[in-house]
Amino acid sequence: MPTNLAVNGAAGRMGRQLLGAIAERDDAMLTGASDAPGQASIGVDASVLSGGASTGVTVEDNLSTIVKTSDVVIDFTAPKVSLAVLEACVDTDTAVVIGTTGFDPEQLEQLNSYAKRMPIMFAPNYSIGVTVTLDLLEKAARALGDDYDVEIIEAHHRHKVDAPSGTAIKMGEVVADALGRDLATCAVYGRQGITGERDTQTIGFETIRAGDIIGEHTVLYAGNGERIEITHRATDRMTFARGAVRAAVWLSKQPAGIYDMRNVLGLV
Ligand code: NAD
Secondary structure, three states: OOEEEEEEOOOOHHHHHHHHHHHHOOOEEEEEEEOOOOOOOOOOEOHHHHOOOOOOOEEEOOOHHHHHHOOEEEEOOOHHHHHHHHHHHOOOOOEEEEOOOOOOHHHHHHHHHHOOOOEEEEOOOOOHHHHHHHHHHHHHHHHHHHHOEEEEEEEEOOOOOOOOOHHHHHHHHHHHHHOOOOHHHHEEEOOOOOOOOOOOOOEEEEEEEOOOOOEEEEEEEEOOOOEEEEEEEEOOOHHHHHHHHHHHHHHOOOOOEEEOHHHHOOOO
């Protein structure tokens, strides 16, 4: 039996790709699609958004129908909207895959509390490549230790509303954990003016927003006389969408808890 999947935020850049990625798989079926009230796509067949074959699924302007018909809701929208999706799904046996980034600490706490009652997949980046990169970053940080300065540089398109990217923050967390540091106290976001010399215990973040860049991340480990740069470049949003749909099929068979792509790939 295929897993029944719904997409909230279906008209968005990622939403459209998710519809296409679901259509590619034999073990998944689109059973719901929704977006914000007032969007031009409300009431049309979801295939209008994906450019694929007719789905028989109409884009709704609320969650109630899609929650009823689906095993998993995939949501790439905004933090407040994602929390509303969790609230709509928590008592209905519906799991949720969240791709949204930019949650503040209080919102993250709320998200984690839902995970006690329902299966939630939460990853700032659903590409397989970034998931493997996180493993490489951890290994490099452990081997290099405190003698190497760590800087994280990320670039995204001009429409992105949060910075640094969720992926850059996740990379920082992985490196900080491996070095026995707390990212909340060692992160430095951008530099300007008379900054003084670099504190060796910090992890620096630099953000670029320009054009249509899909997503690029470089983690730089710089020592004396050498440096290592580990870079991931996404060139197609489908890479995130395919990962998220694979994660949704996996999540449909899991008990309550919070998971990320490393669980899906069997890395943890
Ligand atoms: P977007 O602005 O193109 O799409 C967001 C969609 O959400 C829009 O269609 C909008 O109408 C819809 N929306 C807003 N309010 C809503 C509501 N109340 N109910 C239903 N739908 C609502 O944005 P995007 O580029 O698709 O990115 C969305 C999110 O996904 C961002 O946080 C981005 O950082 C994140 N993202 C994550 C990954 C990943 O792999 N985890 C990859 C790319 C983007």
